Amino acid sequence: MGLRVRGRFCYRGGVSDETPSAADSLTAIVRPDDVGSIDAVVRAVYEAVSFTECRGPDGPRLAGLCGPHARLGKVHEGGFEDMGVAEFVERVNRRIAQTGLCSFVERELYRRTEVFSGIAHVFTTYESRTGDGDGELLYRGINSIQLRHDGRRWWILTILWTDEREDSPIPAAYLPRSAS
Secondary structure, X not given: OOEEEOOXXXXXXXXXXXXXXXXXXXXXXXXXXXXXXXXXXXXXXXXXXXXXXXXXXXXXXXXXXXXXXXXXXEEEOOEEEEEOXXXXXXXXXXXXXXXXXXXXXXXXXXXXXXXXXXXXXEEEEEEEEOOOOOOOEEEEEEEEEEEEEOOOOEXXXXXXXXXXXXXXOOOHHHOOHHHO
C-alpha cells in the first residue's frame, strides 16, 4: 500500500498545500514502485487509466503520479480539452454512465523517450480495447508525457494525447515494426 496524501505534495525542500482548484483535489496514493523510474511511471499510467467492472480509472493512483498542477489534455480535430486528474476521472465516469462501457484496457505499443538533466519527454503509442485487452479495438493514438525528477522521484507534469484518425494515421516511426 502506498502513502496517502490529501492536498499535500512533497517537493525537494518542503511540502506544499497548494492545489490548483477544488475540482482537482482528490486523495493521491503514491506507490513508491510507481515513481522510481520513467518506465514505472508510464506502466502505472496505463494501469491507472484501465479498468474493469465499470469501476473507472484509478484516480488516486493517477493523482499520485502527477504533480499538484499537472494537466491532462485531449487534442482532437475540433480543439482541445484541458483538465486536471479529478476532471479526467469525472469525464471517464460520465462516459461509463452514458455508454455502459464497463471494461477498458489501454496498452502501450511503442515508446520513444528523451531525457536531459531531470526532465523527460515520453512519446508513447497506445491502443485501447474493451474487455481484458483482447476485446474490440476502440482506438489507437499517442500520449505525450512530460516529467521531471526532483532527486527522489519522477513527477508527471502534463499528459497530452490524441487518437489516430483516418486523416491522421500514426506515423510508422511511432509503431512497432510489425504493426506499421
